[in-house]
Amino acid sequence: MKNSIVLFILIVLSFQIKAQKASEAENLGAMVNTKYSELAPVISADGKLLYFIVQGSPENYKFKTEKKSQEIWYSELDKSGKWGEAKHAPTSINKTDFNAAYWISPDGNRILIRGAYSNGKYIGRGVSMCNKTAEGWSEPEKLDILNYENLDLGNYDGAAFCNDGKTILFYFAESDGSSSGDIYVSFLKENGKWTEPMNLGKNINTKKYIEMSPFLASDGVTLYFSSDRPGGLGNNDIWMSKRLDDSWMKWSDPVNLGAPINTEAFDAYFSIDANSEYAYMVTSQNTIGSQDIVRIKLKEKEKPNPVVLVYGTVYNAKTKQPLSAKLYYETLPDGVNAGNALSSPIDGNYKIVLPYGKNYSFRANATNFLSESQNIDLDSARGYMEIRRDLYLYPIEVGQTIRVNNIFFDFAKSVLRPESFPELDRVVAVLNENPTMEIEMSGHTDNIGAESFNVKLSDDRAKSVRLYLLSKGISEKRVIAKGYGKSKPVASNDNEEGRQQNRRVEFTILKK
Structure with missing residues (x-):
């Protein structure tokens, strides 16, 4: 040389x-x-x-x-x-x-x-x-x-x-x-x-x-x-x-x-x-x-400005085994790509660094799996922190239900906020990549408020998500929407943390 x-x-x-x-x-x-x-x-x-x-x-x-x-x-x-x-x-x-x-x-x-x-x-x-x-x-x-x-x-x-x-x-x-x-x-x-x-x-x-x-x-x-x-x-x-x-x-x-x-x-x-x-x-x-x-x-x-180190493990949500996957993170509401990473092929572990001043969505991605995104809001600057967030990937199979995080509505409203669009665009991409897939989009609430109101709110929110997917060219035959109110909790409604988990939008694969 x-x-x-x-x-x-x-x-x-x-x-x-x-x-x-x-x-x-x-x-x-x-x-x-x-x-x-x-x-x-x-x-x-x-x-x-x-x-x-x-x-x-x-x-x-x-x-x-x-x-x-x-x-x-x-x-x-x-x-x-x-x-x-x-x-x-x-x-x-x-x-x-x-x-x-x-x-x-x-x-x-x-x-x-x-x-x-x-x-x-x-x-x-x-x-x-x-x-x-x-x-x-x-x-x-x-x-x-x-x-x-x-x-x-x-x-x-x-x-x-x-x-x-x-x-x-x-x-x-x-x-x-x-x-x-x-x-x-x-x-x-x-x-x-x-x-x-x-x-x-x-x-x-x-x-x-x-x-x-x-x-x-x-x-x-x-x-x-x-x-x-x-x-x-x-x-x-x-x-x-x-x-x-x-x-x-x-x-x-x-x-x-x-x-x-x-x-x-x-x-x-x-x-x-x-x-x-x-x-x-x-x-x-x-x-x-x-x-x-x-x-x-x-x-x-x-010193530079303080940052947050986010770490965790990528898992197969069905088997609970660690997975090697690509990771992507972006800012909300604009959906701008903020970075990428890889999880370990040995133990599924990953680490990413996020600067303050933004609201972030991040997810893992692997062939034949669907991702569940995470959200972390770092708008308010603090000192250096380390936060654990495990990520889950769901096998693409009939009956599989995936929580669609980073979907945002105003309180007691069913109109989608703009920061929801990057997440829903990924659902559109999944449907385009799997052209025969049919899904049910479901809305859920906690147990606060009248049951009739919660059922209607959850149904309206599920329909709003469906309409967004249809506006992006997805056939109406491939997506149905239904609201379940408080009837299908995934956590206790006795505390705010549990109620927050119960307020969600999901989709279930009806046909692969």
């Missing part, structure tokens, strides 16, 4: 990495750091998985042919809060002389690595995704990024994937052989391909200086990056900026994070988890080896 495209970490070797003061930087210790160089730490959003590079270790697969080989290793946080002994990542993600992990998903079910691969074979510059399987990591497969090969022409490059699973940041130079670089963004399209990388604009990128190693926090708006622009403490420093709108071109004026994060030497490759308590970086002072990984506690002004 040509020196001009050697992994971005080699930039570090051109500089002396000067550490923060020992009292302010916590060395992760001998379970992670060795007498060799540990570089480019990437922390998962839940703070429990740390991926990094080890350079020059005789245990590296490629050491015999490349003494400075860089390979991916990882450590897991144990229940006592200590990092476990570092483990060598398998050859499925350590395929070349110079490897790097750019991102690990919040739940550890996906990893983004350096290099473009096709059918597991290295084909050039770019980035590739690997998914967790029951046997380990899948073979890497490149992300199809429009015009990338004609843009990344400089000596160095790198990337940072965002926890929403649909945004990726790059740094590279568009001039052949250049050692400079700017930061770019690319977005996932509905067809699974990625948009052409777009320059983040003049408030982030400068003409005369280098911008590199971007990291977008879990809030989706706080950007950290390294630059040698004026106003720093030394060579490259870590800077912070906030995205001001959805154009990705308007940013707040970057702020230098100062000491102890920045030093008189080269500072880059900054990673934080969703809780944002610590930053993970590399130092060369008071180390076990040449370079060690440390963490530094962030000041409040250095």
Whole structure:
């Protein structure tokens, strides 16, 4: 591999990495750091998985042919809060002389690595995704990024994937052989391909200086990056900026994070988890080896906006067994795609990170199953939280009943509110995908109020849902509507939690 495209970490070797003061930087210790160089730490959003590079270790697969080989290793946080002994990542993600992990998903079910691969074979510059399987990591497969090969022409490059699973940041130079670089963004399209990388604009990128190693926090708006622009403490420093709108071109004026994060030497490759308590970086002072990984506690002004980590398990609702599934989440009432994830093929576990300020719907999706969506309203900002929400998938079979969550009516009314439409559009999609399916749409209430009123209200609501489906082209013969009032409770009506569960809309498969 040509020196001009050697992994971005080699930039570090051109500089002396000067550490923060020992009292302010916590060395992760001998379970992670060795007498060799540990570089480019990437922390998962839940703070429990740390991926990094080890350079020059005789245990590296490629050491015999490349003494400075860089390979991916990882450590897991144990229940006592200590990092476990570092483990060598398998050859499925350590395929070349110079490897790097750019991102690990919040739940550890996906990893983004350096290099473009096709059918597991290295084909050039770019980035590739690997998914967790029951046997380990899948073979890497490149992300199809429009015009990338004609843009990344400089000596160095790198990337940072965002926890929403649909945004990726790059740094590279568009001039052949250049050692400079700017930061770019690319977005996932509905067809699974990625948009052409777009320059983040003049408030982030400068003409005369280098911008590199971007990291977008879990809030989706706080950007950290390294630059040698004026106003720093030394060579490259870590800077912070906030995205001001959805154009990705308007940013707040970057702020230098100062000491102890920045030093008189080269500072880059900054990673934080969703809780944002610590930053993970590399130092060369008071180390076990040449370079060690440390963490530094962030000041409040250095932290991104707080977020919520939602976790749980995807289950087969009939067998109660865990399932591997794709997850999607979107904002309400507009139904805009907010992100995606995968549940584990081993235990069905998943984790996603949601910024405050929105109302979210999220669901799992798997072949031959119907999904039951969940809703979480994060309009009001609070501090970092972790919330458990298990998700259920229902086999497509006659007699199966699925609760249609995220259907909203005003109190004692039967007119659908606009935030109901994304959920009902998914019911339309199910019916279109299964053209012979016939369903009953049923409405249910709690036991508060007169029985006659509840029966009529539930019936009117079921009919409103039916009419929406018909307005989207579904044949009237395929959908019947009926209100059951309080007659079919699924929980106790003795408390508000139970009554809330009983107020629902469901559909039952009558014909497959």
